[in-house]
Each structure stands twice: as structure tokens, then as C-alpha cells.
Amino acid sequence: MISATTRKAQSSAMQASVLALNKTYSPVHVISAKRAFCLLSKDIAEVISVEDGSFMNYDFGSWIEISELRAEFNERNELEDWILSVNFEIQVPRVVRLLRYDRIPNNTIKFNRRNIFIRDSYRCQYCQKKFSVKQLSLDHVIPRSHGGGMSWENIVSACRRCNTKKGGRTPSQAGMKLFQKPAKPSRNPVLLQQVKQAKYECWKNFVGSKELLTCD
Structure with missing residues (x-):
């Protein structure tokens, strides 16, 4: 057996x-x-x-x-x-x-949560700390209320604390700084x-x- x-x-x-x-x-x-x-x-x-x-x-x-x-x-x-x-x-x-x-x-690179988290190395793009998938969320760098869309260049990984702190503001308005500029990955x-x-x-x-x- x-x-x-x-x-x-x-x-x-x-x-x-x-x-x-x-x-x-x-x-x-x-x-x-x-x-x-x-x-x-x-x-x-x-x-x-x-x-x-x-x-x-x-x-x-x-x-x-x-x-x-x-x-x-x-x-x-x-x-x-x-x-x-x-x-x-x-x-x-x-x-x-x-x-x-x-x-x-x-071949195309799928724009989804998993690929964004992997691109960002499971690191919050504001506090720079690493988190588990369950502790991460997606943040619009330029909020939707400001015309920001769903794209590789405008979506980043963020821990829930930083996402809540930033709210519906831009990073500069919230006094926060991005760890790195988001971009579409060159490879999967x-x-x-x-x-x-x-x-x-x-x-x-x-x-x-x-x-x-x-x-x-």
C-alpha cells in the first residue's frame, strides 16, 4: 500500500x-x-x-x-x-x-495577479517588504478616479496597509514613493x-x- x-x-x-x-x-x-x-x-x-x-x-x-x-x-x-x-x-x-x-x-504575457506579484518579487512597491500572496493586493499607481487604467505600467503589488494608506490618491499626493517604476516584463x-x-x-x-x- x-x-x-x-x-x-x-x-x-x-x-x-x-x-x-x-x-x-x-x-x-x-x-x-x-x-x-x-x-x-x-x-x-x-x-x-x-x-x-x-x-x-x-x-x-x-x-x-x-x-x-x-x-x-x-x-x-x-x-x-x-x-x-x-x-x-x-x-x-x-x-x-x-x-x-x-x-x-x-506568445503573449498574461496580465494577471500572479504575473504582477512575480514581476514585483512579492514585494510591496511602497514599503519594500516581502509578503505572501494572501497579504498582497493590487494598487493603481494613478487611481481610476484620476483616469488610471489597468496596465502593466499602472498596476503594482502593495501590502494591504500601504494600499489603505494610499487610498484614492497618487503616490505624491499620499507622500509615498514607488520602489521601482512598473513596466511590462520582457519575458514570462x-x-x-x-x-x-x-x-x-x-x-x-x-x-x-x-x-x-x-x-x-
Whole structure:
């Protein structure tokens, strides 16, 4: 019987992020491990593994064999995610290549709360302190009553205390100063957050300075 701890780890592993490349090895999406395994099992994608500076290509069957050998010889590390099925263990790949997809999507950066918080590093743009998502709110730098709209250049993260203090005034009217000038990110904030993590470091081999990826 699988323990509750193991089930939790399995669920977490299935939600791990996987970078999807098109046929020409250009990055196009960030997908979940669950989605990646679905594509692999249907032979729509293959695993791209970065090994000692070189790229290795594996179909689903080969990846299962490689994973079983690594598991047998205990060649696993804490940065990896693993799935335990009924018949075998398999490592969650970090990168897959879509075998039938050669287009680059029309990528856009979604304007939403999550991306604003990530852009601002979860820091209130007035008191400069970091907060949890539940403790943060969105503030119109130029209030709506003054004609301020919903845009990357006019919305910032603010703690509830500072947001209340500022009220329906501009920062100068409230005697408050912005930590940094808000602007639209040049790259997807979610991708930037993930690529900084050690377990997604191999993505740097494929993601250039100007890629804008969609995240599922």
C-alpha cells in the first residue's frame, strides 16, 4: 500500500514543470509532467536529456528503461521528480520535444495577479517588504478616479496597509514613493521564476534572452 507521504510526492511530481520544444528545438510551452507523459505515451513527443553538456533523445520506451536502470542502481538526486507506477519507476523529464510541431506560437504575457506579484518579487512597491500572496493586493499607481487604467505600467503589488494608506490618491499626493517604476516584463514572469530554480537549470540550454513562453 502506498503511504500518504508517497501519494503526496507523486501528486507533486505530476505537477512538476516540463519545457516543451518544437521540432527545431525552439521553446514553445511550459507544461505539466502529467501532460508531458501523455504526449510521450502517444509518441507525439520525445525526451531531451542534457547529459554532460550534450543532448540525448529518448522515446518513451527508452526513457522508461533508462529510469528503471537509474532506480535500480540508486542514481537519483533530490532535484529530480519520480513517478512510481504499478510496474516501474520513471523519472519526470525536464525537457520534451514535440515531434510534429514546427511553429512558434504567438506568445503573449498574461496580465494577471500572479504575473504582477512575480514581476514585483512579492514585494510591496511602497514599503519594500516581502509578503505572501494572501497579504498582497493590487494598487493603481494613478487611481481610476484620476483616469488610471489597468496596465502593466499602472498596476503594482502593495501590502494591504500601504494600499489603505494610499487610498484614492497618487503616490505624491499620499507622500509615498514607488520602489521601482512598473513596466511590462520582457519575458514570462513564471518562466523567469522557474528557470532560477536549480532543478530547472537545464532549461537555460534552450531558453534565450528574448523567448516569451506560454505556461499551461
